[in-house]
Amino acid sequence: MSRPDDSDTAGFEGTDGNAGYGTKRFKRSRSHFANRITADGRDGWPVEHGRYRLVVSRACPWASRALVSRRLLGLEDALSLSVADPIQDDRSWRFTLYPDGRDPVLGIRYLSEAYQAREHGYSGGVSVPAIVDVPSGELVTNDFQRITLDLATEWRPLHRDGAPDLYPERLRDEIDEVMAGVYEDVNNGVYRAGFAVEQDEYEQAYGDVFRRLGLLSERLAERRYLVGDTITEADIRLFTTLVRFDAVYHGHFKCNRYKLTEDPVLWAYARDLFQTPGFGDTVDFDHIKRHYYLVHSSINPTGIVPAGPDLSGWLTPHHREVLGGRPFGDGTPPGPVGRGEAVPAAGRP
Incomplete structure (x- = not known):
């Protein structure tokens, strides 16, 4: 193996x-x-x-x-x-x-x-x-x-009573289209950049990442969520890359044109989701950093795990509520994190 x-x-x-x-x-x-x-x-x-x-x-x-x-x-x-x-x-x-x-x-x-x-x-x-x-x-x-x-x-x-519809049938074509671009250029794009073995391969992936992030920033400038006015599968898929961007992808994968915190729209969007029950309470920054920097020995042979970045910004106001939208649609937020499933303090902002 x-x-x-x-x-x-x-x-x-x-x-x-x-x-x-x-x-x-x-x-x-x-x-x-x-x-x-x-x-x-x-x-x-x-x-x-x-x-x-x-x-x-x-x-x-x-x-x-x-x-x-x-x-x-x-x-x-x-x-x-x-x-x-x-x-x-x-x-x-x-x-x-x-x-x-x-x-x-x-x-x-x-x-x-x-x-x-x-x-x-x-x-x-x-x-x-x-x-x-x-x-x-x-x-x-x-x-x-x-x-x-x-x-x-x-x-x-x-599903629980009040569960949101994360893949509403009437929006599936649009969700699928958005997710396809996010997957190719962002979710997978950071990996294509990080594990490139030739300069032109890296630069192509790097360009794809930031071209797509620019388009997403424009899309989200006047709408709270990617598709429709509620959280969908598309938001989940973008969030899991954005939440790792400054901690890992910016430096470790050389996606360093700018940090997430330097794009006002995407940074506010990511904080909005992070502060929504069900998103940030599943994120363990300690696990994220230790995995990438210790396991990817071909990229980081010293095995040094960076001390930063400062995570406190994830809890600052995002003001995205002014764009409207209903996070859970006609549903409700999830309840408290289940027993034994809370992220340890070392992994939280």
């Missing part, structure tokens, strides 16, 4: 969505296990209360999408949560944050064990987010692009 900082199929962050880079161009491979958990169980995995366990790293932006969605939709009781150590080794994501180094529900030490239970002899990437079938211990899916969409739609019968 590839080391965490290797390229190829396993990628560099336990694949962080199956990422990798080759001798020419960075490439993010498709999820190997793309089964879906659906209301009708058409892939053999029906939505059931308490049957599945969501495995995440709070460091990973792709996994963080699922953390936010789960909170907003109130699926905490229906879909249990396992948080992996932000530092993995050559055996994959570890459960060393739990007593005896084992996931307390699955009983495994490494996420790769669930992959092996599903496909004996599997030697590819071990990525988060991952959903595991508790009774069998088998991985169900690591399809990071689909998981949150299914949480918003297929899991609807298990």
Whole structure:
């Protein structure tokens, strides 16, 4: 199995969505296990209360999408949560944050064990987010692009009362279009820049990142959210990159034309979401920084974790409410963070 900082199929962050880079161009491979958990169980995995366990790293932006969605939709009781150590080794994501180094529900030490239970002899990437079938211990899916969409739609019968509609049918075409640009140029663009191995490759990705950020800043100058007047899946996907931008991507991935804090619109937008229940309360800056700077040894061979940036700005007023909008539409905010799921003080502003 590839080391965490290797390229190829396993990628560099336990694949962080199956990422990798080759001798020419960075490439993010498709999820190997793309089964879906659906209301009708058409892939053999029906939505059931308490049957599945969501495995995440709070460091990973792709996994963080699922953390936010789960909170907003109130699926905490229906879909249990396992948080992996932000530092993995050559055996994959570890459960060393739990007593005896084992996931307390699955009983495994490494996420790769669930992959092996599903496909004996599997030697590819071990990525988060991952959903595991508790009774069998088998991985169900690591399809990071689909998981949150299914949480918003297929899991609807298990949503809390007052859960927002994160993927409203009437706006899906526009949401999909916006998300496609965000994914290619921002979510994945920072990785293409950070793991570039040739100057022109880096400069192309760098240009894509800031061109798209400029367009997003213009779009958000007079509207509170990306699509419609409520929070949608598109906002979740942009947020998980923006919240990591100054702490990691600006310096570590060389996306340094300007900081997030230097774009008044995007900085206010990101703070607005961060201060919305379900967003900032899932973010662990300690896990984020330690993961990127310690695991990506090809980029940061010294393993020094920066002391900054100052995080206190995340809690300052954003004034975005003057643009109107209703964060949860006709719904309500999620309740308090569940027992045992609060981000430790070291990871909060």
